[in-house]
Amino acid sequence: MLKNDTILKTLRGEKTPYTPVWIMRQAGRYLPEYRETRKNAGSFLDLCKNKDFATEVTLQPLDRYPLLDAAILFSDILTIPDAMGLGLYFADGEGPKFERPLTNEKEVHKLDVPDVEQDLAYVFDAVKSIKQALNERVPLLGFAGSPWTLATYMIEGQGGTDFLNIKKMLYARPDLLHHILKITAESVSQYLSFQIKAGADAVMIFDSWGGALADNEYEPFSLNYMKVIINNLNIMGHESTPKILFTKGGGQWLDKQLQSGADALGLDWQTNIKQAKAIVKDQVTLQGNMDPSILLSDTKAIEKNVKSIIDDYGHGERHIFNLGHGITQFTPPDNVTCMLETLRSHSPQYHL
Amino acid sequence: MLKNDTILKTLRGEKTPYTPVWIMRQAGRYLPEYRETRKNAGSFLDLCKNKDFATEVTLQPLDRYPLLDAAILFSDILTIPDAMGLGLYFADGEGPKFERPLTNEKEVHKLDVPDVEQDLAYVFDAVKSIKQALNERVPLLGFAGSPWTLATYMIEGQGGTDFLNIKKMLYARPDLLHHILKITAESVSQYLSFQIKAGADAVMIFDSWGGALADNEYEPFSLNYMKVIINNLNIMGHESTPKILFTKGGGQWLDKQLQSGADALGLDWQTNIKQAKAIVKDQVTLQGNMDPSILLSDTKAIEKNVKSIIDDYGHGERHIFNLGHGITQFTPPDNVTCMLETLRSHSPQYHL
Numbered sequence: 001m002l003k004n005d006t007i008l009k010t011l012r013g014e015k016t017p018y019t020p021v022w023i024m025r026q027a028g029r030y031l032p033e034y035r036e037t038r039k040n041a042g043s044f045l046d047l048c049k050n051k052d053f054a055t056e057v058t059l060q061p062l063d064r065y066p067l068l069d070a071a072i073l074f075s076d077i078l079t080i081p082d083a084m085g086l087g088l089y090f091a092d093g094e095g096p097k098f099e100r101p102l103t104n105e106k107e108v109h110k111l112d113v114p115d116v117e118q119d120l121a122y123v124f125d126a127v128k129s130i131k132q133a134l135n136e137r138v139p140l141l142g143f144a145g146s147p148w149t150l151a152t153y154m155i156e157g158q159g160g161t162d163f164l165n166i167k168k169m170l171y172a173r174p175d176l177l178h179h180i181l182k183i184t185a186e187s188v189s190q191y192l193s194f195q196i197k198a199g200a201d202a203v204m205i206f207d208s209w210g211g212a213l214a215d216n217e218y219e220p221f222s223l224n225y226m227k228v229i230i231n232n233l234n235i236m237g238h239e240s241t242p243k244i245l246f247t248k249g250g251g252q253w254l255d256k257q258l259q260s261g262a263d264a265l266g267l268d269w270q271t272n273i274k275q276a277k278a279i280v281k282d283q284v285t286l287q288g289n290m291d292p293s294i295l296l297s298d299t300k301a302i303e304k305n306v307k308s309i310i311d312d313y314g315h316g317e318r319h320i321f322n323l324g325h326g327i328t329q330f331t332p333p334d335n336v337t338c339m340l341e342t343l344r345s346h347s348p349q350y351h352l
Numbered sequence: 353m354l355k356n357d358t359i360l361k362t363l364r365g366e367k368t369p370y371t372p373v374w375i376m377r378q379a380g381r382y383l384p385e386y387r388e389t390r391k392n393a394g395s396f397l398d399l400c401k402n403k404d405f406a407t408e409v410t411l412q413p414l415d416r417y418p419l420l421d422a423a424i425l426f427s428d429i430l431t432i433p434d435a436m437g438l439g440l441y442f443a444d445g446e447g448p449k450f451e452r453p454l455t456n457e458k459e460v461h462k463l464d465v466p467d468v469e470q471d472l473a474y475v476f477d478a479v480k481s482i483k484q485a486l487n488e489r490v491p492l493l494g495f496a497g498s499p500w501t502l503a504t505y506m507i508e509g510q511g512g513t514d515f516l517n518i519k520k521m522l523y524a525r526p527d528l529l530h531h532i533l534k535i536t537a538e539s540v541s542q543y544l545s546f547q548i549k550a551g552a553d554a555v556m557i558f559d560s561w562g563g564a565l566a567d568n569e570y571e572p573f574s575l576n577y578m579k580v581i582i583n584n585l586n587i588m589g590h591e592s593t594p595k596i597l598f599t600k601g602g603g604q605w606l607d608k609q610l611q612s613g614a615d616a617l618g619l620d621w622q623t624n625i626k627q628a629k630a631i632v633k634d635q636v637t638l639q640g641n642m643d644p645s646i647l648l649s650d651t652k653a654i655e656k657n658v659k660s661i662i663d664d665y666g667h668g669e670r671h672i673f674n675l676g677h678g679i680t681q682f683t684p685p686d687n688v689t690c691m692l693e694t695l696r697s698h699s700p701q702y703h704l
Contacts, residue, residue: 294566298523328514
């Protein structure tokens with residue numbers, strides 16, 4: 001039914017005429033049309049929670065860039081801890097924060113799986129609305145944060161810290177942290193299942209802070225809970241829905257990620273895609289991995305770097321082009337056009 | 353002449369009875385005696401610039417922990433850009449900043465190598481004073497920031513950002529960035545040479561932000577300039593002075609670092625030391641790599657993790673124990689004792 005299902009084919013390792021692409025945070029502040037809608041919607045959370053606004057901004061990059069091969073649900077990874085009652089808010093000019101982070105054992109034991117279907121209905125409504133508005137143009141990607149990444153916010157109260165509170169818990173009270181991760185993994189499983197039932201064609205798990213873990217701790221405290229989610233989804237009847245796993249800063253653990261059951265692994269720009277391909281072979285699809293800051297420079301640098309990634313991946317059907325992290329708000333929109341056009345003209349030679 | 357030269361032996365790959373250790377930021381805020389001296393000295397920069405205070409705090413961890421095998425100069429990596437005239441300052445509760453970052457081409461072309469011997473005399477005076485106070489107890493390590501890392505502060509005006517300004521320059525005007533890096537590499541070479549002449553027994557180059565570079569750019573924009581410094585030092589007559597190179601977040605580039613001419617490579621906690629050893633063999637010494645947050649937990653976790661690193665490295669003479677980054681200010685000092693004692697009791701079996 002989809003008019004363009006290139007990305008789904010690539011996720012399954014099937015032959016396509018070119019390398020498909022989407023962009024992390026493709027609906028966002030770098031687009032003037034997004035800033036306009038945001039002005040009308042109010043806060044970022046207001047935008048996420050209103051299905052009409054969420055639909056509008058999700059479709060904006062697709063209207064501007066016909067070469068994009070997927071839409072991604074406009075939402076936030078922190079909707080789940082918010083539904084758990086931790087009180088998500090965005091302070092002006094700062095990242096997301098929680099009013100009631102988990103600071104003691106009592107609070108940890110009180111944590112429970114929310115009523116996902118009801119408390120997060122606004123997300124599933126947005127998925128349905130977007131799916132309808134897309135009218136089968138391209139697939140819609142759903143997403144969630146990884147349990148470890150969600151737990152960092154739930155315990156630290158914010159992101160991008162040194163993670164000292166959660167790490168202290170990890171080493172001194174691993175039982176408490178496992179309790180949090182277990183509840184969160186169950187919540188994420190239900191959350192993604194409802195997204196799929198509402199129309200998401202594939203789902204991605206963002207492990208934004210997995211790279212902060214020590215080598216010995218990545219598997220027990222992050223990867224294993226992502227495996228739980230993938231297994232749950234398979235058991236819940238979503239075996240054929242492709243699943244993408246992305247640990248930012250986790251390029252050194254690709255061999256472990258390969259055993260997760262994910263159909264695709266995201267790569268950041270610190271990872272060499274040629275070396276990554278040598279590790280994963282054609283067992284999974286790789287997604288990435290241009291440094292978002294290249295889009296701040298000029299067409300010469302953009303063309304060179306897009307071609308370099310395409311050439312490094314070389315022949316093969318298991319590569320989805322993307323950035324290695326979200327597009328920055330300072331990106332001139334025309335530079336994205338340059339990236340997409342270079343990709344579309346340079347990649348077909350590897351799909352003959 | 354040194355009473356304890358274990359670390360120097362390990363840097364040369366010679367046999368020692370145990371695995372030696374020092375701790376990044378071992379003279380620092382986690383020690384009550386440091387906080388006391390700091391109160392008397394004034395600001396952090398006042399402390400760095402007064403050789404008596406710098407000597408006092410450098411020796412504090414050695415007095416408290418007799419199992420430490422090295423002293424490290426108390427100073428800051430940003431003394432060089434400060435000497436270049438960029439105006440280093442520390443805003444309350446924030447990291448270091450520069451009053452006059454490099455924001456345009458004209459400022460970049462005006463940048464020049466400072467009169468290192470004169471403008472940074474306070475550092476070399478501190479080295480001499482510390483060396484005398486140490487009275488040959490343990491070796492003294494000197495250090496500097498890598499050109500790439502210094503350039504991030506010089507261009508962004510501060511650390512820990514998304515590095516969008518320097519990355520934009522890297523991709524759009526690599527000529528300007530290479531100009532900055534060349535001047536900085538020459539400055540660092542002279543700086544480390546004067547530290548060695550003043551008494552430093554080994555030197556370390558801190559590439560704190562090298563891990564932010566894309567895979568293709570790490571070598572041309574960071575590693576190559578560290579190689580320039582190592583080559584310069586060798587030419588300047590410091591071939592026998594051991595050189596340690598540490599790129600935080602650079603564990604995936606160990607094979608490249610191995611070709612740098614460094615005697616030792618630092619590892620962060622995301623890197624598996626067993627795998628790292630398999631790459632570097634006994635060609636260089638490895639330094640690291642316990643997650644500093646483990647020191648916030650308890651003796652059980654500390655003992656387990658120290659032993660795990662020692663067991664992972666296994667037999668061999670080329671390992672200096674350390675954390676994977678600086679010790680945090682929240683570390684209970686007794687936990688350091690536990691780490692050091694576990695190391696000293698557990699490591700000799702691998703040095704028989």
